[in-house]
Amino acid sequence: DPLGLGRDALPEEIAAWDVDVMPDGTGLPEGSGDVMTGEEVFLEKCAACHGDFAEGLGNWPPLAGGEDTLDRKDPVKTVGSYWPHLSTVWDYVNRSMPFGQAQLLTPDETYAITAYILYSNYLVEEDFVLSRENFSEIAMPNAEGFIIDDRSDAEYPLFTVEACMQDCKESVEITMHASVIDVTPGEAADEEEASPASNEEEPAVDPELVAAGEKQFNKCKACHMVGEDAQNRVGPVLNGIIGRAAGAVDDYTYSSAMAEAEIIWDDEELRAFLGDPKGFLPGNKMSFPGLKASEDIDAIIAYLRAHP
Amino acid sequence: QGGPDPLITEVQDWASYTGEGVDETPYGLPIHFEADVIRRNVPWLTADPISSINFTPIHALDGTITPAGCAFERHHSGAIELAKPDYRLMINGLVDRPLVFTYADLERFPRHSGVYFCECAANSGMEWAGAQLNGSQYTHGMIHNMEYVGVSLKTLLDEAGIQPEGKWLYVEGADASSNGRSIPLEKALDDCMIAFKANGEALRKEHGYPVRLIVPGWEGNLWVKWLRRIEVTSGPVESREETSKYTDTLDNGISRKWTWVMDAKSVVTAPSPQSPIQHGKGPLVITGLAWSGRGVITRVDVSTDGGKNWQTARLAAPGQRMAMTRFWLEHDWNGEEMLLQSRAIDETGYVQPTKEALRDIRGENSVYHNNGIQTWWVREDGSAENVEVS
DSSP states (O other): OOOOOSEEOOHHHHHHHOOOOOTTOTTOOSOEEEHHHHHHHHHHHTHHHHOTTSOOOTTSOOOSOOTTOTTSSSOOOOTTTTOOOHHHHHHHHHHHOSTTSTTOOOHHHHHHHHHHHHHHTTSSOTTOEEETTTGGGOOOTTTTOEEEOOHHHHTHHHHSSOOOOSSOSSOOOEEEEHHHHOOSOOSSGGGOOOOOOOOTTSOOOOHHHHHHHHHHGGGTTTTOOOSTTOOOSSSOOOTTOTTOBTTOOTTOOOOHHHHHOOOBOOHHHHHHHHHOHHHHSTTOOOOOOOOOOHHHHHHHHHHHHTOO | OOSOOHHHHSOOHHHHSOOOOTTSOSSOOOOGGGTTOOOEEOGGGSSBTTBEEEEOOGGGOOSSOOOGGGSOOEESSOOOOOOGGGOEEEEEESBSSOEEEEHHHHTTSOOEEEEEEEEOTTTTGGGTTSOOOOSHHHHHOSEEEEEEEEEEHHHHHHHHOBOTTOOEEEEEESSTTOOEEEEEHHHHHHHOEEEEEETTEEOOGGGTTTOEEEOTTBOGGGSOSSEEEEEEESSOOOOGGGTTSSOEEOTTSOEEEOOOBOOOEEEEEESBTTBOOOSOSEEEEEEEEEEOTTSOEEEEEEESBTTSSOEEOEESSOOOTTSOEEEEEEEEEOSSOEEEEEEEEETTOOBOOOHHHHHHHHOSOOOSOOOOOOEEEEOTTSOEEEEEEO
16 A cells, blocks of 8 residues: 655646657657758757767767668667667757757757758758657658567577586687787776875965866866866866966867957956857857856856866 | 795784774775775777766675675766755656655655666677677676665555556656666566665765666666656657667667666686786686576586586575676686686576677677676786687
8 A cells, every 4th residue: 555655746847857758759849940950059069079960079979871881890870870769869869968968958959950860861851840740750761670689589598508518619729819909998007196286386266166166067077177187078178277378278179269269268258258158259169058157157267277 | 935924023013003093084995905996997988988887896806795986887977966855756657646755755665675786788798899808897897786775666656556558667867868768567566676775875976876776687777877757658768778779789780679688697707817816826716706687696617728628616605686696616726728717507597608609699799788708818827818719
């Protein structure tokens, strides 16, 4: 019998959290988006990782291409070549993307991004508009490419046999060595501990503000690193950003807007930039909506100052 | 042995002077001599450590319980900080009463416990095309085994009342990845649980504090961390994690889906590449781990000649359902090179297959569910390498 624990979930609460979309489209909200709008949104919010044409950058996944590769060595699994349901694309983009800024897209933006991904896979024309109404009409190329786990027929009878104990094979030869490929991470590197640099000459920092800034920096760290061993990622490394010229990190490919901006990152410029990244410098590729609260901005600046 | 050992004949500092008091370490870490027994990442595997995996140092552990501090982590959008007062769990969908629980509510349900292994479906996945990573931590370390305490999923679902059309669950995390998976109701009602304690203490942040799902014997991706919602549905959602990922592509390009069960598997954890023999010939303890998602491990065999001849190892304790089993084989090493293998057998009679036998059926593109027999080539100097044999 029920124990009477918990309370009733309110309709507004269920609506806020129950947003998953089923293969038949159940769960899709009203809305629509076209390919061209999708391209704009994609370039702004997705292309930093997935490439302008959804081709994937570095180790980030490609979303387009890969047709006829599934039965070859190293298949290229994309939305077009592999994903069986379009609902999965909408649902994943809506709940999990963009990486580091999830669950902030509008339904129309999600429809538009989904339409652009279809277009980049040559599955729709450039004048296509995706909506809840025509959603289930889209046929995914690999929809029939899956079978339900058949190990109980295909494998278990073969492997459920008396195990041989003596003279099980005539000879044994080594056929492959891991050392030939040599991709095991080295262990020496993580044992060397660099001693923290002395920063006695730095101005005093408010440790509480720095700690608050570290928390705020969670919103940045999907793209930016600071501190020891920091490297460029989607965004440039931010060590020493205070007082540095914009677009000045070596080996980082800036937007031309940022590369050509004649800005020194002092408190005032950073405050303006972090409050409204796109408005402050149109054309720059930081796909972050900006921080509303000025105390959050101050905290991040303090945190960055603590990483000279 | 030259003369008398000064460690014995001379009074050592630690025998004269005092050590640390009880206030020194209110919650301790391992002694610094063990500083290399840590989780490790393979940076080239993924685009970013925020959406990545690391590996349990199984080469340096013994027994069966994995210490939480070095138990592997897998995040899709990083390990989040979710405080107990901010925690909510919703049950909705095809239920009589959609409910919301606080963390405090969950602690008032009848408790349930169990020891279970959690293995990533991709454990050993880098070895499909051949021997690649040199060490049991890297080849088999996407696994941990902990004692969980929490509430059975059946108890929670009974509280909401499942409607007759409800056949599946969709379970979803609170983090930015919103990782979600579909689970058939039959499994959910059989042995799944939500856990808030692991190895006696609160779950670690990286393992889903304050509440995660436990799906015994099934792939780790289903063990949703920071669990925030359980929806009873009539069919599977076919989310990203159960279509584009965690599906196993066969040689002909067709892919298996819903490959939830982790088949019987074992590995010699030492000696192994990160844990070479340093004592020369003579008595040698060969040790390793075995587990099966289909029940109890009943036997583990060990070969020192690459699978020609086998001897049955000693189980440290009788196997437990969907939990790790430790095996030991006391061996008199003659100092010659060995090709060390282990082979697990579970209560269904399933015998862990060779990698070749798996490739004959699946090809090399499966990514997931590689439970083939591992070979370590131990050389005369005691060092070891990951190899494959004919």
